[in-house]
Amino acid sequence: MNVFGLDVGGSGIKGAPVDVMTGELVEGRVRIETPQPATSEAILRTALDVVSRSGWDGLVGCGFPGVVKGGIIQTAANVDDSNLGFDLQSRLEQELGSTARVINDADAAGLAEVRWGAGREVEGVVLMLTLGTGIGTALFVDGKLVPNTELGHIEIQGKDAESRASDGARKRENLGWKKWSKRLDEYVRTIEDLLWPDLIIVGGGISKKSEKFLPHLTARTKVVPARMQNEAGIAGAALAATLDLSARPPSTVE
Ligand code: BGC
Numbered sequence: 689m690n691v692f693g694l695d696v697g698g699s700g701i702k703g704a705p706v707d708v709m710t711g712e713l714v715e716g717r718v719r720i721e722t723p724q725p726a727t728s729e730a731i732l733r734t735a736l737d738v739v740s741r742s743g744w745d746g747l748v749g750c751g752f753p754g755v756v757k758g759g760i761i762q763t764a765a766n767v768d769d770s771n772l773g774f775d776l777q778s779r780l781e782q783e784l785g786s787t788a789r790v791i792n793d794a795d796a797a798g799l800a801e802v803r804w805g806a807g808r809e810v811e812g813v814v815l816m817l818t819l820g821t822g823i824g825t826a827l828f829v830d831g832k833l834v835p836n837t838e839l840g841h842i843e844i845q846g847k848d849a850e851s852r853a854s855d856g857a858r859k860r861e862n863l864g865w866k867k868w869s870k871r872l873d874e875y876v877r878t879i880e881d882l883l884w885p886d887l888i889i890v891g892g893g894i895s896k897k898s899e900k901f902l903p904h905l906t907a908r909t910k911v912v913p914a915r916m917q918n919e920a921g922i923a924g925a926a927l928a929a930t931l932d933l934s935a936r937p938p939s940t941v942e
Pocket of ligand 1: 753755766820821823840
């Protein structure tokens, strides 16, 4: 079965049809620069453009860089504030005339890594970090997602962690690998003292260059690069559209 995966990022909006049995993109992805300011309507229009340029008609899953509950955007750290309270999921459905699911972008990438990548069949507590414009986190307990963790925003040295240790910060401040790795290490060590995960997966575009920073990390937890790299966000968003992530155990269903 193929599902269209969309990944809304701080710099680009990307999408491709995904085989949700294998996690592979079945066609080349379409990428359009994220409009600036990244208002809710501008993001919606661009996302629709990505879908139509791909000639897709059918089920769509979408990752968004903020907390998403019931398809409605709750936070917008790296996009315009007009996204707050925006029902992106319903709007996508209306415009596309088909079912859409919107979830947090890091949760989407984590779902893909846990299903097909570095977190496959790993038991216990797995934390996925996506290092991009911001820092996204996805937390899994025995393969089950705890949605919308926002651990990229813990405070380190009086500052929002992502403003110091994201890839965006590395680029903005023109930091060398060693200097930036030190900040990342500080972040990872703080997180592991709070969560004691069994595995940390580092994703985002920068995971392609993991040999530049992983050797500098002094964390006690095993830290591995994401295997699906930049495609995890698209593949995981497509996968999310096939899962009932809001399902509750039978005892709590009225
Ligand atoms: C947002 C998260 C998002 C992450 C990566 C953070 O600023 O708060 O929701 O997952 O950036 O895009």
